[in-house]
Amino acid sequence: MKAMALSSLCNLNQENNPLNLTDLPEPIPDNNEILVRIATCGVCHTELDEIEGRAPPSFFPMVLGHQVVGKVEQLGPSANRFNIGDRVGIAWIYTSCGKCAFCLSGKENLCPDFKATGRDAHGGYAEFIKVSQDFAYKIPDNLSDVQTAPLLCAGAIGYRSLMLANPENGQALGLTGFGASAHIVLKLVKFRYPDTKVYVFARGMEERKFALELGADWAGGTEDDSPVKLDCIIDTTPAWLPVVKGLENLKAGGRLVINAIRKEGADKDHLMGLEYEKHLWMEKEIKSVANITRRDVTEFLQIASEITLVPEVQEFALADANYALMELKQRKIRGAKVLRIDD
Ligand SMILES: [Zn+2]
Numbered sequence: 001m002k003a004m005a006l007s008s009l010c011n012l013n014q015e016n017n018p019l020n021l022t023d024l025p026e027p028i029p030d031n032n033e034i035l036v037r038i039a040t041c042g043v044c045h046t047e048l049d050e051i052e053g054r055a056p057p058s059f060f061p062m063v064l065g066h067q068v069v070g071k072v073e074q075l076g077p078s079a080n081r082f083n084i085g086d087r088v089g090i091a092w093i094y095t096s097c098g099k100c101a102f103c104l105s106g107k108e109n110l111c112p113d114f115k116a117t118g119r120d121a122h123g124g125y126a127e128f129i130k131v132s133q134d135f136a137y138k139i140p141d142n143l144s145d146v147q148t149a150p151l152l153c154a155g156a157i158g159y160r161s162l163m164l165a166n167p168e169n170g171q172a173l174g175l176t177g178f179g180a181s182a183h184i185v186l187k188l189v190k191f192r193y194p195d196t197k198v199y200v201f202a203r204g205m206e207e208r209k210f211a212l213e214l215g216a217d218w219a220g221g222t223e224d225d226s227p228v229k230l231d232c233i234i235d236t237t238p239a240w241l242p243v244v245k246g247l248e249n250l251k252a253g254g255r256l257v258i259n260a261i262r263k264e265g266a267d268k269d270h271l272m273g274l275e276y277e278k279h280l281w282m283e284k285e286i287k288s289v290a291n292i293t294r295r296d297v298t299e300f301l302q303i304a305s306e307i308t309l310v311p312e313v314q315e316f317a318l319a320d321a322n323y324a325l326m327e328l329k330q331r332k333i334r335g336a337k338v339l340r341i342d343d
């Protein structure tokens, strides 16, 4: 099968073609696994963390990609949850142990044996993928292959972030960074919390303009003072300034939720500007978002189907995956990027 694979870590400031188009053996489903013929796969910022070594793959070559939509092509000997031809999605959670205290309490995202799609097992930048039937999701009929792909990470982890931020309708919410995830969160907030005002902080003018087009109440720079103090902020950036500035922009008792698998080091100096009284005192909270549970994905797909949540999507061919990744690296972002594989 055709796949775009990563054969070693690299620095994307020097190398623009990290993935190679390769021919890999088609996977064979064992036990309760299913083989899926991939239609689309979303491109996520986490792929940059994998390529550059901040969240390295567990083996090479690795097929990246964890927002996979396709049709069941073949069933393993004991697989019985899906039928051949069913449309399914696969998300960042590829498997977890199922036995530890985290797994048993619905916090499988924190399992020490958490395995990630496209990092610890081959992902969706390919024609086929295999996965346990317990870690695949039926896709609602009213969501298209292309629109569903970004819902599986950007959307579902955005949903988890929003649940952790836990705003009440009418409270002021900040989004710092405005990529694939934040733009879906904005659409979700407009539906779920109609009286909540959303304040978007983004580096680029294009991202700010895009946020206002999608209904944000205000858009400014990452370094700007918020026009009002905020009840909660979701940070989706790889940088540190948004953390420090976000804490400053919070109201007393406010909450900053960091939805990023890794932070980069370039602007870490900003942390030296952290002052207890200005940034942390008055019961301000910080919480990171780690991974995702099956429940997050299932609940979010259901909501997306009910409200017909349609993300803004740019499509790329599988062979153009490097191009999509470099655009993400250069922060040329307008909504979500998706590879179309079954053309
Ligand atoms: Zn992702």
Ligand SMILES: [Zn+2]
Pocket: 096, 097, 098, 099, 100, 101, 102, 103, 104, 108, 111, 112, 113
């Ligand atoms: Zn576990």
